[in-house]
Amino acid sequence: SRISHHGNSLRLPPSPWQLPIIGSLHHLHGALPHHALRKLARRHGLIMLLKFGEVPVIVASSREAAKEILKTHDAITATRPQTTTFKILSKRGQGIALAPYGDHWRQLRKICNMELLSQKHVQSFWTIREDEAARLVQSIASPSASPMNLSKMLAGYVADAALRAIMGDRLRDRDAFIQQLAEGDLFAGSNDTSATTLQWTMAELMRNPGVMLKLQDEVRGAFAAMTKVTEEGLQSRESIERCQILGYEVPKGTMVMVNAGALSIDPEYWDEPEVFRPERFEDTEKDFKGNEFEFIPFGAGRRICPGMFFGLANIELALANLVFYFDWSLPEGVSCNELDMTESAGITVRKKSDLWVRATPHAMLAR
Numbered sequence: 454s455r456i457s458h459h460g461n462s463l464r465l466p467p468s469p470w471q472l473p474i475i476g477s478l479h480h481l482h483g484a485l486p487h488h489a490l491r492k493l494a495r496r497h498g499l500i501m502l503l504k505f506g507e508v509p510v511i512v513a514s515s516r517e518a519a520k521e522i523l524k525t526h527d528a529i530t531a532t533r534p535q536t537t538t539f540k541i542l543s544k545r546g547q548g549i550a551l552a553p554y555g556d557h558w559r560q561l562r563k564i565c566n567m568e569l570l571s572q573k574h575v576q577s578f579w580t581i582r583e584d585e586a587a588r589l590v591q592s593i594a595s596p597s598a599s600p601m602n603l604s605k606m607l608a609g610y611v612a613d614a615a616l617r618a619i620m621g622d623r624l625r626d627r628d629a630f631i632q633q634l635a636e637g638d639l640f641a642g643s644n645d646t647s648a649t650t651l652q653w654t655m656a657e658l659m660r661n662p663g664v665m666l667k668l669q670d671e672v673r674g675a676f677a678a679m680t681k682v683t684e685e686g687l688q689s690r691e692s693i694e695r696c697q698i699l700g701y702e703v704p705k706g707t708m709v710m711v712n713a714g715a716l717s718i719d720p721e722y723w724d725e726p727e728v729f730r731p732e733r734f735e736d737t738e739k740d741f742k743g744n745e746f747e748f749i750p751f752g753a754g755r756r757i758c759p760g761m762f763f764g765l766a767n768i769e770l771a772l773a774n775l776v777f778y779f780d781w782s783l784p785e786g787v788s789c790n791e792l793d794m795t796e797s798a799g800i801t802v803r804k805k806s807d808l809w810v811r812a813t814p815h816a817m818l819a820r
């Protein structure tokens with residue numbers, strides 16, 4: 454369809470059919486939102502215009518469109534929509550992640566970048582991380598005949614490591630505190646993402662014993678001479694001005710979404726994208742830091758995740774410890790191909806069911 458601007462007729466992106474009040478929302482009903490959006494994009498194009506109720510939303514599902522939004526027009530699209538729902542969710546824009554692009558956000562972002570989440574600060578928390586990783590290893594090593602809920606243990610590790618970095622100490626009533634924090638701020642972005650990444654990674658490794666063995670060999674080889682594993686070794690935006698993306702008009706105030714999940718499993722850019730094959734990154738220089746728009750797990754542009762180094766540091770150390778110290782197996786009667794990999798809906802796509810596994814201490818733990 455077309456709109457008129459100063460007498461010129463401008464081309465809007467294609468849209469699926471809409472209903473009067475709910476707009477395009479019925480197209481998202483019944484499936485996980487990121488799956489439904491990917492399916493719609495296949496039918497209507499790599500850039501399409503939806504309506505979430507009254508709110509116009511541009512969804513970009515190609516590398517080129519993502520680049521135009523997150524690089525060329527980043528200053529125009531870096532704000533967050535201030536709809537009533539967003540205001541409630543963001544406690545009127547006080548938390549950084551949902552704050553509109555402006556002075557309040559700039560100040561919060563500065564604190565994140567210069568203080569808590571700077572690479573220098575993140576490095577300085579290494580003793581906390583090593584300490585928490587050691588506690589995780591100890592709790593896994595405690596002898597028990599029954600399988601353990603690894604999802605829960607990983608979530609606990611991530612929360613303790615983050616809390617100690619932010620607050621200076623572990624909390625006795627951590628779980629209740631997390632429940633409160635999960636509603637807002639910095640902390641929710643930190644915990645869910647890192648714990649979920651670790652849980653999916655371990656689940657994929659359990660399903661792919663060949664990859665698990667390779668990773669164990671690598672980590673055990675690297676740390677063989679040492680006594681322990683050490684550190685040494687979403688999104689939605691809004692346009693504040695009108696602009697054009699791939700020749701299509703994006704009117705001022707349109708919500709703009711880059712479907713980063715769809716890009717990261719698009720066969721156009723990836724060979725067998727749904728197969729867990731970490732080796733695919735061995736021979737490429739592919740960057741995950743917001744420069745290659747088919748792979749932006751931390752976003753890109755002005756609103757790129759400020760907690761990238763913090764998250765990666767926690768994830769890498771925990772994963773290295775898990776595969777260094779233990780051999781892993783599934784509970785009796787569950788085979789690798791039967792492992793439940795169902796996703797659940799949410800800002801972070803969590804694993805629906807917890808990961809239950811058995812850990813056998815590797816010989817190195819005895820040293």
Ligand code: HEM
Pocket residue numbers: 549550551552562565570639642643644646647650687688689749750751752753755756757758759760761763764765
């Ligand atoms: C695996 C771990 C993580 C992943 C995959 C991840 C991913 C993301 C993504 C995709 C965004 C949105 C970027 C955009 O809108 O363009 C984001 C924003 C954000 N993340 Fe993370 N994140 C992770 C860990 C963390 C951690 C550990 C922290 C804090 C300690 C954190 C704090 C934030 C904050 C504050 C924002 C909002 C930034 C803003 O709006 O300016 N994240 N993250």
